[in-house]
Amino acid sequence: MNLDPAKRLALRALSRMGDQPMPADALRDSIRIIHPQLTAGDADRAVRDLEADGYIAGTHVDLVGILWSLTPKGASKANQL
Amino acid sequence: MKTRPSKLDQFTDRIEEWFGAEKITIAAARDRLAGLGCHVSSGRLSQWWSARQQRAMEDQLLARVASGAQLSREIESRFARNAPPEVSTIIQLLQTIILQLGVQGTSDERLLLIASNLLRPVMEWQKLEQSKAEFGLAKERFQRETCELFVQWAEDQQAKDILSAGNKSNEEKIAAVYQLMFGGQKK
Numbered sequence: 001m002n003l004d005p006a007k008r009l010a011l012r013a014l015s016r017m018g019d020q021p022m023p024a025d026a027l028r029d030s031i032r033i034i035h036p037q038l039t040a041g042d043a044d045r046a047v048r049d050l051e052a053d054g055y056i057a058g059t060h061v062d063l064v065g066i067l068w069s070l071t072p073k074g075a076s077k078a079n080q081l
Numbered sequence: 082m083k084t085r086p087s088k089l090d091q092f093t094d095r096i097e098e099w100f101g102a103e104k105i106t107i108a109a110a111r112d113r114l115a116g117l118g119c120h121v122s123s124g125r126l127s128q129w130w131s132a133r134q135q136r137a138m139e140d141q142l143l144a145r146v147a148s149g150a151q152l153s154r155e156i157e158s159r160f161a162r163n164a165p166p167e168v169s170t171i172i173q174l175l176q177t178i179i180l181q182l183g184v185q186g187t188s189d190e191r192l193l194l195i196a197s198n199l200l201r202p203v204m205e206w207q208k209l210e211q212s213k214a215e216f217g218l219a220k221e222r223f224q225r226e227t228c229e230l231f232v233q234w235a236e237d238q239q240a241k242d243i244l245s246a247g248n249k250s251n252e253e254k255i256a257a258v259y260q261l262m263f264g265g266q267k268k
Contacts, residue, residue, distance in 0.1 A: 016143050016150060019154070022146075023181065026149075030184050
C-alpha cells in the first residue's frame with residue numbers, strides 16, 4: 001500500500017523518536033513544516049488514517065494530550081520508507 | 082525518502098552553490114550545466130531542485146526530531162525514576178515542550194529558558210527526596226547506636242546490681258547509676 005507524503009513523513013518522524021512517544025502537536029507541526037500546503041485538519045486526518053490503518057497508536061495523558069507511537073506494523077512500514 | 086537517481090546528482094554540489102550562494106536563475110544554471118555536458122530542461126532542473134530542497138528540509142526536521150527524542154530520553158532517565166505522579170506530569174509536559182520546540186527548530190532563548198525553568202521544581206523535588214533519604218539513614222543510625230549503648234549499659238553487671246537492689250530507694254539508685262555512668266557524685 002502506497003502512503004501519501006504526509007503519512008510517510010509522520011511514520012518516519014515517529015520512527016526517529018525511537019522508544020519515545022511523540023506529542024500530537026509535534027507530529028502535526030512536523031507534517032505541516034514539510035507540507036505547508038496542508039491545513040492542521042489535513043495533518044490530523046493523515047494521522048487519524050494512520051491510526052485507523054493500525055500503523056500508529058495513541059495514548060492520552062492528562063495535561064499533555066495524545067502521545068503517538070508506532071505499532072509493530074507501523075515500525076515495519078517505516079523501515080521500508 | 083527514496084528517490085530515483087538523476088543525471089543531475091553528480092552536479093549536486095555545484096548546483097547547491099549556484100542556487101545557494103550565487104542565487105542564479107534556473108536558466109543560467111541550465112546553461113552552465115549544458116557547458117558541463119549535461120543537457121536538461123528548465124522544468125526538469127526546477128523539479129529536481131525542489132525535490133532536493135524538500136529532502137534536505139525533511140532530513141533537517143527528522144534530525145531535530147531525533148535530537149528532541151534523545152533529550153526527552155535523558156530527562157526521563159534522569160528525573161522520571163520513582164517520581165510521584167505530579168512530578169511525572171511536569172516531566173511529561175517538559176518533554177512535550179522540548180519536542181515541540183525541537184520540531185519547530187526554534188532558537189528563541191526565552192522559550193528555551195521557560196522550558197529549562199520547568200526543570201527546577203523537578204530538581205527541588207529530587208533534592209527533597211535526597212534529604213529525606215539522608216535523614217532516614219541518620220535516624221536509623223542514631224536509633225541503632227542508642228540501642229547498642231542501651232544493651233551495653235544494661236548488660237553492665239554493676240548497673241543490673243544497682244537496679245535490682247531491693248534495699249535501696251530510688252534516690253540512692255539514681256545516685257549510684259550516676260556514679261557508674263559519669264563518675265563522681267550527683268549534685
